[in-house]
Amino acid sequence: MTRLDAILAEGDPPARDPAFTLRVLEAAARDAARRSVRRRTLRALLWSAAAALSLLVLTAPAQGSGDVLLIAGGTLVAAVGFARLARRAEGFP
Amino acid sequence: MTPHDEARLVAEARGGATRAFAFLVEAHQQAVRGFLRRLVGGHADADDLAQEAFLTAWRRLDRFEGRASFRSWVCGIGYRLARDQRRARGRAMRRDAAWLEEEGPAAIPHAGEAAVDAGTLLAALPEDQRAAVALCLGCGFSHAEAAEALAMPLGTVKSHVQRGRARLRALLGETDD
Numbered sequence: 001m002t003r004l005d006a007i008l009a010e011g012d013p014p015a016r017d018p019a020f021t022l023r024v025l026e027a028a029a030r031d032a033a034r035r036s037v038r039r040r041t042l043r044a045l046l047w048s049a050a051a052a053l054s055l056l057v058l059t060a061p062a063q064g065s066g067d068v069l070l071i072a073g074g075t076l077v078a079a080v081g082f083a084r085l086a087r088r089a090e091g092f093p
Numbered sequence: 094m095t096p097h098d099e100a101r102l103v104a105e106a107r108g109g110a111t112r113a114f115a116f117l118v119e120a121h122q123q124a125v126r127g128f129l130r131r132l133v134g135g136h137a138d139a140d141d142l143a144q145e146a147f148l149t150a151w152r153r154l155d156r157f158e159g160r161a162s163f164r165s166w167v168c169g170i171g172y173r174l175a176r177d178q179r180r181a182r183g184r185a186m187r188r189d190a191a192w193l194e195e196e197g198p199a200a201i202p203h204a205g206e207a208a209v210d211a212g213t214l215l216a217a218l219p220e221d222q223r224a225a226v227a228l229c230l231g232c233g234f235s236h237a238e239a240a241e242a243l244a245m246p247l248g249t250v251k252s253h254v255q256r257g258r259a260r261l262r263a264l265l266g267e268t269d270d
Contacts, residue, residue, distance in 0.1 A: 002262070002267055003265055003267060004258070004261050004262050004265055004267060007209060007211050007265075008211050008214075008226070008231040009231070010211060011127065011130050011131065011136075011210060011211050011231075012123055012127040012232075013127060013130070013140075014123070015123050016119065017119075017122055017123075018119070020122050021115055021118045021119045021122065023144055024118050024122075024147045024148065024151075025114070025115055025118070027148050028111070028147075028148055029111075031151075
């Protein structure tokens, strides 16, 4: 074996390393949780946007355009706030 | 692990079985981490990249077609992640690499001098050559497996390995007998 072969053959981690496997699985679980929260946040935002749009359509004939915009804007702001609260409750900043 | 066992574990992991995925990680972590340690040098950086590579593999298991072995596929993901990370680190890394290109021969201790590790030695090679040498000479991959992992033609891998080996031997002051 040449010196080059000896150097290149060094540095392998152990054949069995449960700590590394556990680290990967924990990271995978965290990643899955993060994606699930992201999906739920997006779904909440979509529902809120749909609700805001419905309110807009329902109240448009009865009220002035300023009130309609206020209602729609307020609903969207509330939706974003709830989504942020939901994320924080899951442990995300 | 036979290719049949591996295919079965991949199929189970695709269905969401984390236990099957854990078996795959346990079986291939040595090859993937060994390759990345040789490719990027530092053990901690390499292990972080290996973790990210396995995580990406877990997310994209549905894209694994089974043409290459699972370890080749994950090594390929790790190689691309390492390349992206190096590019993201930008100018400072490029300056270091350029310095190593220029100062390589003087920076590598000769036979009988201080010990040199694979990461330091391989840093003297261009990235593609380094990856091919690390896989074929360091991790024992066949040229075909390395070609699959690195998404390079077989001839290019053979040429990279041959040239890289010759260059490293020259740096170490070894001669062909």
